[in-house]
Amino acid sequence: MPRAARLSVDERRARLLELGLELFSRRSYDDVSTDDIASAAGVSKGLLYHYFTGKRGYYVATIRELARRVIAVTELDPAQSLEESVRNALEQFVIFVRDNADFYRALLRGGVGADDEAQPIIEKVRQTVMKRILSAASIDDPNPRVRTAVYGWIGFIEATSLDWIANGHDHDENELVGMMMASFLALVGVAFRVGN
């Protein structure tokens, strides 16, 4: 197959995923039919099945795309200090949460998102974030206490984000990032220095 044709397939797939992120951010899985998706995308249902083997496959691919984006926006810049790089990542993450609020909430708080296929994707994001933080803190082999503290902090980040979404973003993004950062510094102070 010529290269141009392959690229065009990738592009079309990327556009369909982009659309999925929009659709599932505004409406739940059950609310969106295959017809809705095909008509919003301007493609045939056959093509959708061809790319994603149906609505469920499309949904899971969209979750994977969301996970890929979270991981992309929360990269830690090795040129910065640990504190600075975490703060920048959190700023990007909070914007991401704001822009994908409904989908993010559905994924983490049940509905069809919290099923057997979605959970490993979400857990992989957590493990990736955990590894990055430990690596940025130069901890190769965390003791159980440090590992639990970092994983717990990720739980704090998720829960504060969900509370913020559930209450209509009733404090501003800087304040939320400030709370996340304060809890991170407490973690660094308590777990990293004491634990390793």
Add this chain to the structure above:
Amino acid sequence: MPRAARLSVDERRARLLELGLELFSRRSYDDVSTDDIASAAGVSKGLLYHYFTGKRGYYVATIRELARRVIAVTELDPAQSLEESVRNALEQFVIFVRDNADFYRALLRGGVGADDEAQPIIEKVRQTVMKRILSAASIDDPNPRVRTAVYGWIGFIEATSLDWIANGHDHDENELVGMMMASFLALVGVAFRVGN
């Protein structure tokens, strides 16, 4: 209906729930058949349907029972200081998590537990814990920052518990409670004093 007969119904129901907590802690929802349940309980399938309208109803009733127990063991003693009462509640909670590890994990990390019926029950537990802490801290009307911080702390507690379970309880209960408590004191220091 005479009082003795009613009690006996309640007792039988309580025993069935007790059995459900054991069954679903060791095996997943899909692994357990209605026949398994009836035979383990020594009752007919008909009786199970009579009490719980089937396996799904039985499962949801078991989740409700688990939620009732979490709420019962984490009560805050008003005769104690905030710090002391939270520490005692966390000690009880960690024992609870240890004893119901698999069920707890299935509920919070997907599988059938994370469906539309289970989620509101779990969320109600979080809201109850949050209200208790705010009430014990004499905060009637938390500002958004304090509310988010307490909700985030509950997320920290859940995540540290899950990490502890997932890694075979590789540090001891006192250490886990110590970490939970340290994060609580950081929360009290940061959110309660600054925020309200």
